[in-house]
Amino acid sequence: MKPGQLVQLAGRLLDLSPRHWHADTVELVPLVPDGSSRRFYRLRGAGQEVIAILPPENDQSGRAEARAFVHIGRHLQLCGAPTPEVLAFDETTGLALCEDLGGQRLHELVRAGGQDAALPFYEQAVRELARMQVRGARGFDPDWCWDTPVYDRRLMLERESGYFLRACCIDFFGLDFDRDRVEAECRNLAEAAAHAPAHFFLHRDFQSRNIMIHRGQVRFIDFQGGRLGPLAYDLASLLIDPYAALDAAMQEHLLAVYLQALEQETDYDREQFRQQYLLLALQRNLQILGAFAFLSRVKQKPFFARFLAPALDSLGGLLAKPGAAGYAGLSHLCQLCRQKLEYL
Incomplete structure (x- = not known):
């Protein structure tokens, strides 16, 4: 998925207007994962800061992992666990969007x-x-x-x-x-x-x-x-x-x-x-x-x-x-x- 396509899809999932959320107005910063093969990005624009997580290309196991992230994440939120809010998910690509917790571990x-x-x-x-x-x-x-x-x-x-x-x-x-x-x-x-x-x-x-x-x-x-x-x-x-x-x-x-x-x-x-x-x-x-x-x-x-x-x-x-x-x-x-x- 190209950067512009990622920004566009994220905007649709977040129900943001294309007038304010598009490739020219959104900052997309790749993040370096530890041992994971998933791809991570920080998206900033239109007053929004979110983390985008994509599975590896053409990886069915990776998409299953993405679904697990969404289901388990939403469950833990309901249980009151201190996990990031899962904002949106695209079943076709496996793109998950969640709350940006910053960079301090x-x-x-x-x-x-x-x-x-x-x-x-x-x-x-x-x-x-x-x-x-x-x-x-x-x-x-x-x-x-x-x-x-x-x-x-x-x-x-x-x-x-x-x-x-x-x-x-x-x-x-x-x-x-x-x-x-x-x-x-x-x-x-x-x-x-x-x-x-x-x-x-x-x-x-x-x-x-x-x-x-x-x-x-x-x-x-x-x-x-x-x-x-x-x-x-x-x-x-x-x-x-x-x-x-x-x-x-x-x-x-x-x-x-x-x-x-x-x-x-x-x-x-x-x-x-x-x-x-x-x-x-x-x-x-x-x-x-x-x-x-x-x-x-x-x-x-x-x-x-x-x-x-x-x-x-x-x-x-x-x-x-x-x-x-x-x-x-x-x-x-x-x-x-x-x-x-x-x-x-």
């Missing part, structure tokens, strides 16, 4: 001002997360999902631990290791993690680059991969996020803030949650490493390579905990990855 805030400066926003984020997970599950239709409708054992093995072994350990680092032993541990990990109740709303990429700061409030984006899943996964995604590398004390503080907020929404055993948290944090950490290695090597996005070290440090720390004593093979593999990274 939680990631930039913590990198520029440190953890102390970002703490109030992290506290706000985990409180809002607890509400979104519980309230967003009510009336959630799995048919909205473009990928899978629920986070389960199969997804863990294929998209997380399997992703880590293929994309990170084999393709990126070229490691030779005892695959039978490690894959057995991955199956055991997935089996244990799958015991966590999975009937809550799961964002599945809840990290500091997907949290905007707009007018002093946190707002959540990139929720199109949402589905039903366990509570602890999204919290772990935020707390072990390699982009921010929060220290252990802050992670523990935010976990306590989250649990306090969760108690206002539903009954959930704290000790059970903590046990599940470790297992799901391990799963998420494996997914992160697989994704960063793939995006670095295959997609040629060097931005992600710089976060492999903190992600490996996080994984090593989790595997050193008493509750992870049964994953010695994974722990050794993590050490091999860390050693290999030092020579790259």
